Amino acid sequence: MNYQERDSLGIYAGANALEGGAPDHDRGPGPHLMGADTLMGNDVFNAQDEDLGDIKEIMLDMRTGRVAYAVLSFGGFLGMGEKLFAVPWDALTLDTVNKRFVLDASKDRLESAPGFDKDAWPDMADASWEKGIHDYYGTKPYVDPRLS
Template identity: 70%
Template sequence: MNYEERDAYGMYKVHPTVGTGPDGRHGPGPHLMGADTLIGNDVVNKGGDDLGDIKELMLDMRSGRVSYAVLSFGGFMGVGEKLFAVPWQALKLDTVNKCFTLDVTRERLESAPGFDKDHWPDMADATWEKGIHDWYGTEVPRPTTLPM
């Protein structure tokens, strides 16, 4: 399923009489996207191989940024699936095909550090964070804090 199909509020719909969106534009996307519309989106690699779908978005409450997309891969109907915390900057939104791309092969993803739904890692642990970013070839974001 893609973000246009999950658009409960009509923010990505094309208005037939005034242009390309509810008010003559195409709504907020793709620069601003509703989190609920992204959960469930397919993730593919550059070769078009299905890598799973986004199950959750993990927000860093100190900075207000999306840190990770939790990707589900493998299994059948939730049984035997493996979860992966993919750094947000490793994913690219493909607005033509309405999915995300991740630059890894299926084989490499199978060997990625992952977890199951009953054993989540401590994503706030700096060592774990560095390992995940190293594996996907992304940089650990510099810490910032929101004003309280």
């Protein structure tokens, strides 16, 4: 499911979309400013067009006001055996053409990524955990200059 299908308020329709055309991104929200709820459930693929799962949650860093991680669900069947992964927000790219996210990781690499069970979330505020996640995905943690 993608953000346009989850848009219960019609905020991504735009003037042209109402007439059957492409959304008008000069009016209202669009791919540069989006409601978090509309991104939940979005598919995540890699550059090889392999389905890596979907976004289950978006984690906000309340100290900085930035999105820190997307929680990606991968594997399992009907929720059984599903593994969750905290993926740094900067590791994801929104593919507006296919209406999904892209993560630069193979399925094999994701299977060996540090993950967790829905009943045993890690301490995402732990600096060593954060460093490990960013190192794994090749991203850098955001440092708020006001907190330095």
